[in-house]
Amino acid sequence: MPEEVDLMFAIGLKPEKAIEYFASKGYAFTWDWHEMLNESHAKAFTVAKAMRLDVLQDIRDTVQKALDEGITLRQFWEELTPKLKAKGWWGKVMGEDGSEIQLGSPRRLRTIYQTNLQTAYMAGTYKALMENVDDRPYWQYIAVMDAATRPSHARLHGKVFRYDDPFWDMFTPPIDWGCRCNIRAYDHEDLMEKNLPVEKSEGNITTEERLVSKKTGVTTTTSVYKDPITGEKAGTGIGWNSNPGAAWQLDVRTYEKALQMPENIRSAFIGEMARAKIHQEMFPSWVDGIIARGKARGFAITAGWMDAEVLDSLHSRGIKPETPVVIINDVKIIHLYRDKKRELGKALGLEEIKKIPSIISDYEAVLWDSLNKDTILYVFSSKDKKGKLVVEINYGLKGEKVNLIKSGGVVLLENLKNDKRYVLIKGKL
Known part of the structure; x- marks a missing residue:
């Protein structure tokens, strides 16, 4: 039986926002955990090698109970273990290739428990912090600082950055498996009273490519922060190079909050979000993972x-x-x-696909399709032709209305200009 850990000490009382966050997750089936990296973890509940819906349902329901009722790891283990054993999802089995595969185990249940509760809690915390940035715009990274704390996390302990510093795009906890770190918010008077300096991460964050699977050769990007004074480095774990509170659902919530702003401030805010680099930085590695896997799982990501x-x-x-x-x-x-259309030279290249967030923030023109009135085109240069991204407005996804990029390609400029259905609404052709 695993050691009983009172995770509520680390994550506080059950936050309703965390419960809402977890309850809103969809289902996703993955055989290898690295098939769902970074932002994807914030969008769909998944357990590697849980390929049966009934098994995944049992795990999800018990994690939900942990969020709702604050049950301990021991209670979580005692309730879930018999169910998984009864369905054969326990112990080691032989894979089709002859390799040994670990299904359910005390260690795996502990990881599932800690990871999902902490990720849910921090996504809820992120929402609450963002709602209070007018009063408390300075955020401090807090590690638990005990014998189990990893050196990389301890190096970040106590550091203060403004809420809009790029540091938080990559280093909002959890930043690795089993991470127990948190964020504490301060106002200016707090900083003066505690004599806390505010750092800026600009120029001090780099990325590293790390191998996540020797079998497939798949790599992913991790973030590294270098302390400008000590030179010490702290990095995110593989698969944790993003802010779980910055998934597309939270972008939707952020806009709902922006609707309460005065018109001039709201317009400026939308402009800043339209140029946000977080989407541009995460996107290429996300695309690489999809192409390496060769098939889709139904995961969505904010493009801009x-x-x-x-x-x-x-x-x-x-x-x-x-x-x-x-x-x-x-x-x-x-x-x-x-x-x-690739053989005809009408398809986007891989590098263009990777730059989709940049295209949305720095396009040449936007056209409105007067025939399909809920459709717009982002137009950009593609060698000697024009590239286009076709966006469907108010597409329904998991109870939200968002705008979905549904297709793209390369076209001749004359064709765009001569097609009377397209109306130029911004930019220049």
Whole structure:
């Protein structure tokens, strides 16, 4: 039986936001954990090698109970173990290739318990922190600082950055498996009273490519922060190079909060979000993982935001996006990469697919499709032609209305100009 750990000490009382976050997750089946890296973990509940829905349902329901009722690890283990054993999801089995595979075990249940509760809690915490940034805009990284704390996490303990510093794009806890770190928010008076310096991460964050599977050769990007004074480095774990609170659902919630701002501030805020680098930095490694895997799992990611001018132009035409958030899922990535038009030179290249967030923030023109009124095109240069991303407005996804990139390709400029269905709403062709 695993050691009983009172995780509530680390994550506090059950936060309703954490419960809502976990309950809103969808299901995803993965054989290898690295098939769901970074932001994908914030969008769908998954347990590696849990390929049966009934097994996944049992695990998910028990994790949900841990969130709702605050049960300990021992209670979690005692309730779930008999169910998994009865369904044969326990111990070691032989894989089709003859290799030995570990299914359920005390160690795995402990990892599932700690990872899902801490990730859920920190996503909820992130929402609460963002809702209070006007009063407490300075965030401090807090590690538990005991014998089990990893040196990399201990090096970040006590560091203070503004909430909008790029540091938090990569280093919002949890930053690795079993991470127990947290964030504490301060106002200016708090900083003065505690004599806490505010650091800036600009120029001090780099990335490293690390191997996640010797079998497949798949690699992923991890983030490294170098202390400008001591030179010590702290890095994220494999698969944790993102902020779980910055998934696309939270982008939607952020916009809902922005609706309460005065018009001029809201427009400026939307502009900043439309240029946010977090999407641009995560996107290429996410695409690489999908291409390496060769098949889609139905995961979605934020590709960017429509800017205020595009929104206003659509509103003037009676088209009202419920959010400026633009997403794309791995199904569409596979479609773009395997597009049948590739032999005709009409498909996007892989490097262009990886730059989709940059295209949305730095396009040449946006066209409105007057025939398909809930569709716009982002137009950009593609060698000697023009590239396009086709976005469906108010696409329904998991109870939210977002804007989905549904296709893309390469076209001749004359074709865009001569097609009367397209109306230029921003930029220049």
